[in-house]
Amino acid sequence: MTTPSYRIEPLFLPASLDAPDATDFLEFSDLSDALALETWGNLDRATPRKARLEAWRDDDYEKLRLFFVRLDGRMVARSWVRFTQKENLQDAFLRVDVLDGYSGRGIGQALLRHAEALAAENGRSTLQSFTEHAPGFDPDGPGILRPGTGTGGVPAAARGVLFAAAAGYTLEQVTRFSALDMPPSDGVLDTLEGEAAGIAGDQYEILGWTDRCPDEYVEEMAVLMSKMSTDTPAGALHYDAEVWDAQRVRHVEDEWRRAGLESLVAVARHASSGELAAYSVLQHSDEKPWLAEQDDTLVAQTHRGHRLGMLVKVLNLRRLQKDHPEVERVLTFNAAENDHMLAINIALGFHAAGYDGEWQRRR
Numbered sequence: 001m002t003t004p005s006y007r008i009e010p011l012f013l014p015a016s017l018d019a020p021d022a023t024d025f026l027e028f029s030d031l032s033d034a035l036a037l038e039t040w041g042n043l044d045r046a047t048p049r050k051a052r053l054e055a056w057r058d059d060d061y062e063k064l065r066l067f068f069v070r071l072d073g074r075m076v077a078r079s080w081v082r083f084t085q086k087e088n089l090q091d092a093f094l095r096v097d098v099l100d101g102y103s104g105r106g107i108g109q110a111l112l113r114h115a116e117a118l119a120a121e122n123g124r125s126t127l128q129s130f131t132e133h134a135p136g137f138d139p140d141g142p143g144i145l146r147p148g149t150g151t152g153g154v155p156a157a158a159r160g161v162l163f164a165a166a167a168g169y170t171l172e173q174v175t176r177f178s179a180l181d182m183p184p185s186d187g188v189l190d191t192l193e194g195e196a197a198g199i200a201g202d203q204y205e206i207l208g209w210t211d212r213c214p215d216e217y218v219e220e221m222a223v224l225m226s227k228m229s230t231d232t233p234a235g236a237l238h239y240d241a242e243v244w245d246a247q248r249v250r251h252v253e254d255e256w257r258r259a260g261l262e263s264l265v266a267v268a269r270h271a272s273s274g275e276l277a278a279y280s281v282l283q284h285s286d287e288k289p290w291l292a293e294q295d296d297t298l299v300a301q302t303h304r305g306h307r308l309g310m311l312v313k314v315l316n317l318r319r320l321q322k323d324h325p326e327v328e329r330v331l332t333f334n335a336a337e338n339d340h341m342l343a344i345n346i347a348l349g350f351h352a353a354g355y356d357g358e359w360q361r362r363r
Contacts, residue, residue, distance in 0.1 A: 006110045008079075011066040013056055017049055025053065028068055031075045035097045039132050040354070044179075044331060048287035051259035059251070061085055065118060069107050076102040079111040081118050087229070087240035091126045092119035096163075103159065112167055120363075126238050129169065131160035131357040139174070139336075139355060147171045147357070149235040152336030154357040161357065169359040173235035173335060176342065178350040180330040182292075183321055185349060192347055193314045196307030204277060204303075205269045206311050208319060211262065212253055218246045220276040221267075225249060228296050233335040237360055260285050263295070264319050266312035270303065277303035280312040284324050292320055294332035297341065309344050317348070 014022035029049045036046040047055065056064050062084045069077040077098040084091065094115045098108045119127055133154050137144070144153035145161055152174030154161055164171075213221045226244040256263050261283045268278040281295035299308045320327060332350060334341050 004106045004110075006069045006071075006107055008067050008069060008111060008114050011068060013053060017053060024068075027075050028066065028078065031068070031078055031099075034099060035078075038100050040134055043288070044291055044329065045132075045177075048260065048285055050287060051261065051285065054255060054259040059255075061248070061251070067111065067114065069111065071102060071107075077107045077111060079115050081115045083119075083122055083124065087242050088238070089240075090124060091128060091238055092122065092124035093128050094119065095129055108163060109167075125363040127169070127361045127363075128237060129164065129359045130175075131158065131164060131359065133158060133160075133355045133357065135352060135354050145171055145357075147174045147235065147336075149173050149233070149335075149337050152176065152355065154355055164357070164359045167361070169361040171357050172237050172360050173233070173337075173358040175333050175356040175358060176336050176352055177354040177356060178332050178334065178345055179353040180332075180345075180348060180350045182327050182330060183325075184317065188347075188349060189314050189317060192310055196310040196314070200268075200306045200308060200311060203271055204306065204308060204311070205271055206266065206315055207269055208264065208266045208315050210264055211257060213249060213265065217267070217269075217276060218249050221279065222246055222249050224267075224276050224279050224298060224300060225252075225296070227300060228298055231298060231301055233338050235335075235337075235358070237358060256283065260287060264316045264323075266315040266319075268299075268303070268308040268312055276300075277306075278308035278312050280309070280316055282316040282320055282330070284320065284327065289324075289326050290328045292324065292327045292330045294330060304340075309341060310347070313344060313348065 011024060011028050014025050016022070029052055033043060033046045036043055056066065058064065062082055064080060064082045066080045067078065068075045079096045080094065082093040096108050096111045096115065116127060131154065137155050139153045143156050145156040146153045148170065154171065154174060222244040226242050229239055229242040264282040266280050267276050270277045278299040280297040282292055283295055284292045297309060297313060332345060334345065
């Protein structure tokens with residue numbers, strides 16, 4: 001049987017949302033929202049248009065190529081390939097999505113072949129992707145595909161799972177997607193903060209700022225942010241250690257600001273050495289006023305065991321309540337095997353809201 005051929009078109013990013021040539025971008029954004037609604041039933045995981053336009057632009061650290069297929073006069077499928085430019089130069093991160101009503105026609109296969117060919121042209125030999133799975137299944141029950149880490153699982157019969165496995169990808173890790181209903185239960189933050197502070201004692205000072213790291217801490221923040229690539233669970237997924245400096249921290253902060261994100265940052269500072277021992281970032285956008293999203297949280301290995309992860313998260317949640325009482329939910333992601341951070345989130349009141357499968361294929 002001959003596989004149908006489809007016209008795969010590149011998406012060109014406009015200068016702004018109201019530029020004359022923004023039509024395709026806006027339709028592509030609508031398609032992305034429709035795909036999120038099909039999987040999750042809401043737009044919690046859908047990135048706002050302004051943030052998409054900013055995040056999808058090329059910079060010194062990564063480049064992104066986006067494509068779509070249009071049938072019946074509308075965009076019905078999309079793909080993207082991301083190439084990091086400083087580290088992970090053997091890797092390409094890609095994704096293919098097709099609206100439910102157009103699945104089973106070979107569109108996804110055509111987009112995947114196209115994306116993989118582009119990765120090969122760019123010298124990338126390790127391909128990574130992810131599948132999304134709404135709640136409604138038991139990750140420890142029957143009919144579950146286990147990742148290489150052995151922790152968690154995704155439905156073996158899910159369309160995305162079958163598609164990835166048939167294409168030669170291996171499920172290496174499962175990420176738990178969690179949500180916290182705001183505000184937290186009465187007294188929870190006070191209790192958890194008191195317990196954590198009793199363990200940390202006066203060895204650490206908990207500090208916070210919004211959007212921009214004070215100059216006096218920016219070099220220390222670069223050190224901490226680099227550790228996200230080395231000190232967090234990744235299973236057998238390939239990740240190089242990232243090199244961060246003050247310039248890279250400022251680049252990320254500027255990108256967040258241009259994307260319309262307000263970033264609440266909390267850190268733990270070691271009193272005797274003065275070094276930053278932990279940090280957490282919580283973000284809010286006026287385009288999604290009902291929601292806040294947890295970005296990175298990390299405690300440096302040499303400072304673990306002092307409940308610093310809890311202390312920085314509590315500070316950010318208190319600031320969020322004060323500054324944005326309209327927020328209804330906070331979202332976060334954790335590797336299923338990251339027992340320590342999951343325990344912190346569960347204690348705060350986060351509940352499982354879904355799972356992502358992390359896939360990899362080596363050529």
